[in-house]
Amino acid sequence: MRAALLTGQRQIEIADVPEPELLPGSVLVEIERCGISGSDVVAWQTGDLPAPAWFGHEWVGRVAQVGEGSSDRFEGERVVGGVPAPCGRCQPCRSGMGSICQMVLSMIVGTDERSAGHGAFAERIRVDSRRVHRLPEGVDGPMGALAEPAAVAAHAVRRAQPSLGDVVLVVGTGTIGLLVAELARLAGASRVVAVDTEESRRELACSLGADAAFAPGEDLVRWLAVQGHGLGADLVFDCAGGSAALETGLSAARYGATVVLVGFTAAEAMMSADQTLRRELTVIGSLGYSVADVHRALDLMADERYRVDELVSHTVGFSDLSEAFLELSQPLGIRSSPTANRPKVLFNPTLT
């Protein structure tokens, strides 16, 4: 069986690997598509992986075999990779924060005992049956590969709890930023504005329903002065990460605004405690997603309440995978984080 393995910094090897062994409680999935995520690109750039199964985690496929003791009978069904229900025992769980359950996080990054020795840039993968979710009617196969980033976006919006009529600012128009913009509208925002330095991404944001999109600067300030009744944004999602993006978001936030941190950044991003206090800002961190986020993201996708097909730029096979990583790693706009403005490229193992 073929699998694309990350073997070092900027090194992908297309290897013949043994068929994954079906373990009790696991399923074998024939991969149909796997999205290249921002964190995959960072792993490719650095050569650092938490576990081999992390490299290629936004997948959709069909269940080929079900192991003994699986949580459900999924034979022949089209599924996406997600997360299991929280363990209920770790410290976050005992604090009522199941969405950052340590067992759940270990499954996301592929360090749990049933994880395969490779990710889903492969023909087949073994996965713990508890983290497999059925694709609902109405979501076609390729779009299922967007379920994972859509769940991350749903988690951020649910954490933020938008109010009816909120003016929402999304900084960074990567896949997750664009999905956050769409979902914030569904959650009650009256105005949604996106910020990015890359014009093509701003155009995409507007075609997906943002009211406006700007490069950082005066145009954004003027727009918010009119649409935000001279106050600014009620809710800011930083989906880019890094100092410049955070500063853009904070400077546009009204007094009493909520600021949600979604985009990872390896660099320090400074936030003034004094300004946060004086402006009574609420700052929320948003990490990963829960089972409920997966289900809600998929159900809304099935009902065509938001669009994901336009997020996909193109699809590659094994032979073009390295080239796709090279292209995605080129500097482009507000791209200080894995979730910044990269186009979404899908992998299809049946392509050469």
Ligand SMILES: [Zn+2]
């Ligand atoms: Zn837990």
